[in-house]
């Protein structure tokens with residue numbers, strides 16, 4: 001039988017590549033004639049570059065860029081095997097994981113490093129850039145990225161704004177004169193991990209500000225500032241960005257990539273699925289195994305497992321989902337292409353233990369799931 005293995009990462013325990021490997025071992029134990037296609041998946045957040053580079057036989061490069069709080073970080077980006085497409089993950093340059101918990105502050109954290117990574121990709125001469133956005137430390141609407149790409153964001157006195165979502169309160173006008181002209185020659189595809197709009201109760205600041213260290217007062221201020229940015233963008237650049245689904249991903253970087261880079265926003269898992277050719281690879285497959293660290297109501301709303309299941313359903317391929325933890329609302333997946341889901345935990349255990357043994361546990365449950373599937377088929 002032919003199996004497609006298309007898991008996301010298990011945050012904190014396994015990368016998507018590791019998860020593929022663990023599941024494949026289990027599948028082969030249950031079916032020694034198994035034909036296995038391993039496709040590491042991602043939703044735009046952390047792990048996106050690794051998944052795409054692996055799926056497309058690409059290579060990686062490292063660039064020294066401005067970190068979220070200023071001091072430089074070494075950030076990795078990917079190139080497809082043919083060198084035509086670059087894969088960037090905003091979290092590599094401007095991610096929350098780069099900032100210790102007690103220093104998280106989206107009023108000062110900047111996306112400048114992400115803009116510098118885009119410049120590094122332009123230096124390579126690619127004609128398409130895929131930017132995965134999510135897992136950010138920032139809430140600056142892509143202002144820092146814009147500055148790295150040559151835009152000037154000016155206050156009423158004609159001074160350039162400093163880094164972060166805070167200074168946007170003083171934004172008076174945007175001067176695009178110094179914009180990197182190479183942006184006109186590339187296609188910018190943006191893989192968003194969420195579909196939130198830029199502002200308001202469902203916007204970037206209100207929903208994701210607190211996890212980045214914003215208190216109530218800061219959330220209100222950041223929300224007003226992003227609204228101001230959207231107004232000035234509309235007036236000076238002629239683009240309406242605030243209400244696009246995904247505009248509020250990565251602290252409004254979604255909106256910024258459309259406004260300053262002419263990007264197109266897409267749900268991350270859909271863009272990744274298309275880029276790795278998931279639909280074609282599912283054609284004629286007997287079973288798809290997908291997985292993610294945690295499976296709950298959110299998963300059903302467009303995260304990796306749900307996205308993989310939709311593509312598989314279109315191809316008539318049954319899907320079994322495996323997860324570290326299963327939370328309330330997971331049943332919603334059963335109506336959208338997932339035949340069954342299982343937790344990898346085979347007895348009551350602490351999270352630490354489940355994380356430490358994730359590859360072993362994942363392989364075991366994959367093996368049992370395939371045994372059950374095959375015995376059902378034989379009847």
Ligand SMILES: Nc1ncnc2c1ncn2[C@@H]1O[C@H](COP(=O)(O)OP(=O)(O)OP(=O)(O)O)[C@@H](O)[C@H]1O
Nearest residue numbers: 009010011013045046292293294324325354355358
């Ligand atoms: N091996 C494991 N066993 C049990 N639970 C795990 C394991 N690995 C991860 N988890 C749980 O899954 C959670 C992370 O879920 P997941 O990997 O789906 O990331 P996420 O935050 O939903 O990712 P993203 O926002 O990038 O989509 C962890 O906080 C942990 O509770």
Ligand SMILES: O=C(O)[C@H](O)CO
Nearest residue numbers: 134135136208249250
């Ligand atoms: O970075 C963030 O703000 C969240 O991951 C949502 O995109």
